[in-house]
Amino acid sequence: MEQHEYATGAGEVPGRTGIGRAGGAGQLTAQPSADLYPAAQELAARLAQAPPQAAHDLFTAAFGLYGARHFGAALEPADPAPADTSWWHGPSAHRSAALRTRPLRYRRGRGDAAGAPAPAPVPVPGPAEPPGGAGRHRKPERPRGAAEPASAVERRTAARLLLAHPLVTDSGPHAAGFPLVRRHADWLAERFERVLGYRLSVAERHARLQKAPLPGRTLPGFAPASYACLVLALGALADGRAPDLDHPQALAVLRGWQVVGRDADGGPVVDRELAAALAPAAPLPAAGPELTVRRLLVETPVVLLDELSPAERDWLLPRRGAEAALLADFLGLRTEVRAEGVALLDPADELTDLALPGTGTLAQAALLLVQRLVEELRPLPGEAAPPAVLIPDALIDGALGDVTDDHGLRAGWSPEYLADRPAFRRDVLDLLAGMRLIAPAGRAWLLRAPAARYAPAAEPEPVPGSGRHSRPHGDLDDGPDGEG
Structure with a gap:
């Protein structure tokens, strides 16, 4: 892996x-x-x-x-949930609430663009x-x-x-x-x-x-x-x-x-x-479970238990509290423990080369898209809570079309992206994959449980396929766009 x-x-x-x-x-x-x-x-x-x-x-x-x-958004409420709580059903971080100002099927009027914020630079990794x-x-x-x-x-x-x-x-x-x-x-x-x-x-x-x-x-x-x-x-x-x-x-x-x-x-x-x-140095020695897990924790947004080897899981599970204290003292990172795994959060919102939540077209669209996907696909309370669920390809196209129509112009999103929807789709999915909220699965995508920390928990379950751009969930698109 x-x-x-x-x-x-x-x-x-x-x-x-x-x-x-x-x-x-x-x-x-x-x-x-x-x-x-x-x-x-x-x-x-x-x-x-x-x-x-x-x-x-x-x-x-x-x-x-x-x-x-790392993720930077604080959770609401601030009190930590029990370690056996699933991300699917735990507290949420409502960082994008300011964008969610209208019902899902609100039709934009002529005055909606007034007061739209200026577009912000899109964060990308670089040297x-x-x-x-x-x-x-x-x-x-x-x-x-x-x-x-x-x-x-x-x-x-x-x-x-x-x-x-x-x-x-x-x-x-x-x-x-x-x-x-x-x-x-x-x-x-x-x-x-x-x-x-x-x-x-x-x-x-x-x-x-x-x-x-x-x-x-x-x-x-x-x-x-x-x-x-x-x-x-x-x-x-x-x-x-x-x-x-x-x-x-x-x-x-x-x-x-x-x-x-x-x-x-x-x-x-x-x-x-x-x-x-800067010349390449000799490779670092091979690492055992301790260094392997710590490296994943301090460099990646989230670590899911099902992605670790048995030895790595056995090392991490009894030491989550001690590791949280160690990394908080060393790097100022706060630990979020859930049934599916562990995420380290940066309260200062700065220890990350990608920002989500963040400003700019891609970050805003990605957060709104992942909220819609979670609202459609999140397991109900009492149901099994898998670490990831398959996303119907049609749902991606429909949900992204809805959030773009609802927010694109009034939020000042990039005209280039609004005019090139395939490129917009590709780059939004790449950002979500980079933050490990979705993962590729062949020609399809998986929605991972940590994505639910950015979806409102109090809203009623939407009717599947109710968006303007949605198609029936059984109508999967196996064309090139489905590859993400």
């Missing part, structure tokens, strides 16, 4: 770690800092020849520069956060108690920064947090090694956290050839060779990593020491 393969940390990655002695930023003609190019050529060849999904996984395994991903996000992690995510020393708050803040952004430099978008990482480098390295089996390297001007491979954390828009170009350019920069920087996607990533920049006159400069530090 993909999650299990990631968290065990097994796998071979070509390349080695090297820190150049020249250091600092220099012109593109600077002297070689390490002999890393042959390994980069080998990895680039493997990436170029790999199928798309295999290339995504190979690149993530080699570099591991992905951010953690680095834009400068506007600088300093998000400078303050602790929860108030410091009177008995808690300042050093504990600083360590937690630094650990959260590294988990969200495994590469932190002294001049990048998260430079404000770099002094905390430097100050507590020894403690952080020991803690990440003991709790997660990760390696932390801290140099004078940068810090890098080496994570285990994680399927599904791709660079947006990258194909096998794009990955190969990026790896070759990085290897050339680290080895003092003239890099090929004509590939726009690769160049954008190198700039995001602060490997390539511009001087005061607009000329290109390169940090060869950082390029060498």
Whole structure:
């Protein structure tokens, strides 16, 4: 299973770690800092020849520069439900209630667009956060108690920064947090090694956290050839060779990593020491049940018990309370335990590379869609509560059509998406899958139990197929659109 393969940390990655002695930023003609190019050529060849999904996984395994991903919405009521409560029937987080202002079959009038909020940027995973996000992690995510020393708050803040952004430099978008990482480098390295089996390297001007491979954390828009170009350019920069920087996607990533920049006159400069530090390191040792489960908990939105091996379930179930306390102290994450599994929530709504609930067209549409799907498919109280249920393909099309008609124009959704419904459908489902609220099942999709935490619990059960765009549930569409 993909999650299990990631968290065990097994796998071979070509390349080695090297820190150049020249250091600092220099012109593109600077002297070689390490002999890393042959390994980069080998990895680039493997990436170029790999199928798309295999290339995504190979690149993530080699570099591991992905951010953690967590739910952020608080539940209503705030009191935790018993651990044996199903997500299907537990409390909900009504973060999108402001959008649900009309009955399901309300027909939009001419004045509905008045006062619609301006569209917001859609969050997507990427190599680095834009400068506007600088300093998000400078303050602790929860108030410091009177008995808690300042050093504990600083360590937690630094650990959260590294988990969200495994590469932190002294001049990048998260430079404000770099002094905390430097100050507590020894403690952080020991803690990440003991709790997660990760390696932390801290140099004078940068810090890098080496994570285990994680399927599904791709660079947006990258194909096998794009990955190969990026790896070759990085290897050339680290080895003092003239890099090929004509590939726009690769160049954008190198700039995001602060490997390539511009001087005061607009000329290109390169940090060869950082390029060498980013070379793929030796793979992490294979992990047992303890590290496997912890990695899944701190990197993914939700962990379902039926996806764990028997040994992993046996390790987690009696330790849920102790692990909750450990991860709350280390990372400020709050544990939500349900019958189907465990989710770690971030009360600060910042320790995630995707946001759901969130702003923007995709996040709003995805949340409204998943609410409709849960309302249609949620097991009734007293019925068996499976970890996932099959979604009729027609229900996806009908529910997405309904929420788009009800909210698209007045909420200021992207005109491009409103004009291209197949692309809209694909990207909304990709976001929900990325947050692990739905999962692919061949040509169909499964609705997972944690999706119910975002669906109103008090509304009456809707009549199946009652939406404007709905078709009978038996009329499944096996065409290409059904693949998601």
